Amino acid sequence: MGRPVAIIGVGQTYHGKRMDVSYPELVREAVMAVFKDTGLSPEDIDGVVSGTMPSMMEGIALTHFYLADAMQSAGKPIMKTETCGSTGVSIAHTAYYWVASGLADLILAVGHEKMNEGDSQATMTTVAEPFYQRYFISGAPGVFSMQSQMWTVRYGISEEKVRDAAAFISVTHHEDAFDNPYAHIKMKVSMDDVKNARIITYPVRLLDVCPNSDGACAVIFASEEMVKKLNRKPAWVKGVGYRGDEYFFGDSDKAVWESAAQAAKEAYKQAGIKNPRKELDVAEVYNPFTFQEMLFYECFGFCGPGESPDLVLKGTFTRNGELACDPSGGTLCTNPIGATGLIRVAEAALQVTGRAGAHQIPGAKLALAHAMGGVDQFNGIMILGSKL
Amino acid sequence: MSKRVGIVAVAQNAGAESKDNFYDQAYRVTKEVLDKAGLTRDDVETIVSASSDIYHGGISCANAYYWETTGAFMKNGSRQDGESLFALFYGAMRIMTGRYDTALVIGLCKGSENPPNDTCTLMYSDPFYLRNVGLTETMAAAFQMRAYMEKYGITEEQCAKVAVKNLGNALGNPYAHRKGRYTVEEVLQSPRISDPLTELQCAPQSEGMVAALLASEEKAKKLSRKPVWIKGFGSSIDAYDIGDRDLLDGQLKNAAARAYQMAGIKEPAKEIDLAEISEPYAFQELMWCEDLGLCRAGEAGKLIDSGKTERTGELPVNPSGGVLANNPYVSRGLQRAVEAYLQITGQAGERQVEKKVKTALAHGAHGFAGQCHAVAILGL
Numbered sequence A: 001m002g003r004p005v006a007i008i009g010v011g012q013t014y015h016g017k018r019m020d021v022s023y024p025e026l027v028r029e030a031v032m033a034v035f036k037d038t039g040l041s042p043e044d045i046d047g048v049v050s051g052t053m054p055s056m057m058e059g060i061a062l063t064h065f066y067l068a069d070a071m072q073s074a075g076k077p078i079m080k081t082e083t084c085g086s087t088g089v090s091i092a093h094t095a096y097y098w099v100a101s102g103l104a105d106l107i108l109a110v111g112h113e114k115m116n117e118g119d120s121q122a123t124m125t126t127v128a129e130p131f132y133q134r135y136f137i138s139g140a141p142g143v144f145s146m147q148s149q150m151w152t153v154r155y156g157i158s159e160e161k162v163r164d165a166a167a168f169i170s171v172t173h174h175e176d177a178f179d180n181p182y183a184h185i186k187m188k189v190s191m192d193d194v195k196n197a198r199i200i201t202y203p204v205r206l207l208d209v210c211p212n213s214d215g216a217c218a219v220i221f222a223s224e225e226m227v228k229k230l231n232r233k234p235a236w237v238k239g240v241g242y243r244g245d246e247y248f249f250g251d252s253d254k255a256v257w258e259s260a261a262q263a264a265k266e267a268y269k270q271a272g273i274k275n276p277r278k279e280l281d282v283a284e285v286y287n288p289f290t291f292q293e294m295l296f297y298e299c300f301g302f303c304g305p306g307e308s309p310d311l312v313l314k315g316t317f318t319r320n321g322e323l324a325c326d327p328s329g330g331t332l333c334t335n336p337i338g339a340t341g342l343i344r345v346a347e348a349a350l351q352v353t354g355r356a357g358a359h360q361i362p363g364a365k366l367a368l369a370h371a372m373g374g375v376d377q378f379n380g381i382m383i384l385g386s387k388l
Numbered sequence B: 001m002s003k004r005v006g007i008v009a010v011a012q013n014a015g016a017e018s019k020d021n022f023y024d025q026a027y028r029v030t031k032e033v034l035d036k037a038g039l040t041r042d043d044v045e046t047i048v049s050a051s052s053d054i055y056h057g058g059i060s061c062a063n064a065y066y067w068e069t070t071g072a073f074m075k076n077g078s079r080q081d082g083e084s085l086f087a088l089f090y091g092a093m094r095i096m097t098g099r100y101d102t103a104l105v106i107g108l109c110k111g112s113e114n115p116p117n118d119t120c121t122l123m124y125s126d127p128f129y130l131r132n133v134g135l136t137e138t139m140a141a142a143f144q145m146r147a148y149m150e151k152y153g154i155t156e157e158q159c160a161k162v163a164v165k166n167l168g169n170a171l172g173n174p175y176a177h178r179k180g181r182y183t184v185e186e187v188l189q190s191p192r193i194s195d196p197l198t199e200l201q202c203a204p205q206s207e208g209m210v211a212a213l214l215a216s217e218e219k220a221k222k223l224s225r226k227p228v229w230i231k232g233f234g235s236s237i238d239a240y241d242i243g244d245r246d247l248l249d250g251q252l253k254n255a256a257a258r259a260y261q262m263a264g265i266k267e268p269a270k271e272i273d274l275a276e277i278s279e280p281y282a283f284q285e286l287m288w289c290e291d292l293g294l295c296r297a298g299e300a301g302k303l304i305d306s307g308k309t310e311r312t313g314e315l316p317v318n319p320s321g322g323v324l325a326n327n328p329y330v331s332r333g334l335q336r337a338v339e340a341y342l343q344i345t346g347q348a349g350e351r352q353v354e355k356k357v358k359t360a361l362a363h364g365a366h367g368f369a370g371q372c373h374a375v376a377i378l379g380l
Helices: A023-038 A087-100 A120-125 A139-154 A159-179 A191-195 A224-230 A258-271 A290-299 A308-314 A337-352 B022-037 B062-070 B084-096 B117-124 B137-152 B156-172 B184-189 B217-223 B252-263 B282-291 B300-306 B329-344
Strands: A005-012 A047-051 A078-080 A106-114 A199-201 A214-223 A235-244 A282-284 A366-373 A378-385 B005-012 B046-051 B076-081 B102-110 B192-194 B207-216 B228-237 B274-276 B359-366 B372-379
Touching: A005 A023, A005 A087, A005 A224, A005 A337, A023 A106, A023 A214, A047 A087, A078 B076, A078 B084, A078 B228, A087 A106, A087 A214, A087 A235, A087 A337, A087 A366, A087 A378, A087 B076, A087 B084, A106 A337, A120 A139, A139 A159, A139 A199, A139 A290, A159 A191, A159 A290, A159 A308, A214 A224, A214 A337, A235 A258, A235 A337, A235 B062, A235 B076, A258 A290, A258 A366, A258 A378, A282 A337, A290 A308, A290 A366, A337 A366, A337 A378, B005 B022, B005 B084, B005 B217, B005 B329, B022 B062, B022 B102, B022 B207, B046 B062, B046 B084, B046 B329, B062 B076, B062 B102, B076 B084, B084 B102, B084 B207, B084 B228, B084 B329, B084 B359, B084 B372, B102 B329, B117 B137, B137 B156, B137 B192, B137 B282, B156 B184, B156 B282, B156 B300, B207 B217, B207 B329, B228 B252, B228 B329, B252 B282, B252 B359, B252 B372, B274 B329, B282 B300, B282 B359, B329 B359, B329 B372
Parallel strands: A047 A078, A047 A106, A282 A366, B046 B076, B046 B102, B274 B359
Antiparallel strands: A005 A214, A005 A235, A106 A214, A235 A378, A366 A378, B005 B207, B005 B228, B102 B207, B228 B372, B359 B372
């Protein structure tokens, strides 16, 4: 419903430990890249949507002020969308609704984070409620380790199998990242490297975890009219879904990630997707931890509950598999949090327009982009397709 | 506007420090706005909140903390940071797509649990140059006030009159945090905060859970006998560095022009019956009146002298007492819209203006010297 909306261009920074640039310079790099990609200039833009993770990350609050010039937003209408880790997809949603409402024809969405300016795990710990939960959480890995354990026990998956499957995901994604010019971590890893890596919080080991990245991503959303006028190859927004679960960790079932399942269901319904594993060509799943990626496969209906480790080991979700998941290397290799969800959207857009370069999935027509956050409370989805 | 969006119910809590915790306050306001519309939380389709992590008692990802308290459990929702009028806009946009018929928008800020506002606004400053100078919103406002007075010959007395008017109006507002009958002399003799700003010309730090329930045209007519329509809205952000900006020629004109165009307003001074303006510093009400086109540039001193903006005047400005009376930082823009709604529907109680209000303006501003502005036009 609403007017049709498409992504007509994307821009990314070279993500990594970017001590060569300041925070605004980093943002400018992504914004200039999307203008170069589309041939548009800042004057053409009707409004800007901006977003990051919490202020504590870089020690700057309400970053739309500081980054106004870098985003080329001075003199323009602005929105500032923040939903923790899912911020990137929520920014894309805001831009989508803005154009779909009929109020704008060209909206620039910018997600950004310079994580090496601060301490991401300290920041994440402040998401937890201060009286009871903060003492236990120890950043993001604590929660996600508990979740992995709960899931493997619930579905009777052997410790060995889940370890192997997670290691396989780490190996293949790290390999994929070599073909993505913007990816942060590019290293060859073997199954043994992952299984013997330093333990973070059992069963999560160092190579099961995403890095701290500096990075920004800029995406331009356009109305149907503008798509025609500018004669751009569009990635049409086919569906948007978002759900939020309870705040207290003990209040929700972690093995059945309700917000992820419901968000996907909402987006599939809009996109008319009935069998996601068959119909989708690419899924850019937000996977800061290898174990979570498997849970997401199940929540998104790529397979039944508890079935994902077997399919992972069969290669179902590799680049040459039935449904390519995170051919960009994903969040596991690049995680500038406020930008990460938007990078998933940008990668999905590149895939369905055949512009993903060395990591292009041949003939990709329908792709899913996803982000999760807060710590694990929120899940957001955007489905993009090559046809309206 | 392709699809009309109406406000069908509003709720807010009092601005003074409360012993009630964040959840109690947020829950009560959410429940109240739903009850007024005769809805349960299951009936609300989408929820857009506004809050800022920096104004959230040291807890990051503020919206994670209060998500289900606002009835958002397993719903499609989002959050706007910094300015609650953005949440109103976003809620309206969602309905305008035709995807939703109801949207709850709510601003959440419990000022008493935060460090002083300027400890927070200092965090807007860039870490290399301005942070070390100690630039805060109050300091930026003081620069702006001095420039404004010098350029247009506005006097300190005229600026103080805004505080006298608004704190006086607040006597009729049960939600107002700071209120009282003051004289111009008392305002000017209150302690100097950042010269030329005195304490009574600077907003307090308040609590504020502020909610509005939005609905599509059809649904609004079912839910309310007198829905108030969101006729237009617009925003604009300025360049960052205050040295790069003309502090007397900011972005409010652009934000207002966008809102007026959408609402079809050509002569704001004639067509707007009442304005609720964000004036965390007294003189800003004068400046913003000029930028909104309610009077000509440099003439707001005369405007306040004329008594036209009094609660009983021709063009009442901030009959609620405005932000000087109640300053839940993030929620204050939406609070202006809620007050405008109450005036239009005749539910403003003791602060109800005498004249008939058909069209009202709500304004939000945040950032150094008003770096960012948002304007909404509400009407019957």
